[in-house]
Amino acid sequence: DAGVIQSPRHEVTEMGQEVTLRCKPISGHDYLFWYRQTMMRGLELLIYFNNNVPIDDSGMPEDRFSAKMPNASFSTLKIQPSEPRDSAVYFCASSPHQQPQHFGDGTRLSIL
């Protein structure tokens, strides 16, 4: 079975640019999660969706961050404008209801 698929794997861009991260969850999983991981703060939940509807976005750091899930097989996390402090590894994970989450390989984002 295909796992959670994220793209791109690596992204390097200059501050002020728009960044879009993409995620395809495992088929049949009705929950989708976006995380950010840094050495200082560890793994932080940014937002999660249930059946394509955002449930909890309290972890989104500020208005520069937005996430959408237009259908059951695709989600995006957008940062506009990007800043150097947004540099991190961003993970997408999915799960069925009440089941453990499975993570994608992540996107390593560097903002110069």
Add this chain to the structure above:
Amino acid sequence: QKEVEQNSGPLSVPEGAIASLNCTYSDRGSQSFFWYRQYSGKSPELIMSIYSNGDQEDGRFTAQLNKASQYVSLLIRDSQPSDSATYLCAVKGTGTASKLTFGTGTRLQVTL
């Protein structure tokens, strides 16, 4: 107080020994507990789930849960160099659907 606490390590054990990793959590109503392994530069990988008090064994891994003490642990028997990784404790709290809160992880080093 952090919701899920782990000693950051590194925890160093010789090959063949038992590695013991510990985690405490603050939400007394938490029902589901997970251990993820994360190799450097890779994504978290689920290795154990535990839902009730006592022990849950899978091969060389044993998860132990004590809800009264709000404590969950992971034992790795016959530790191998390939077990060297960061181990993340994750807890699903009350009323949070499938949302997990992660500890910052314990880095395990298995020495030859």
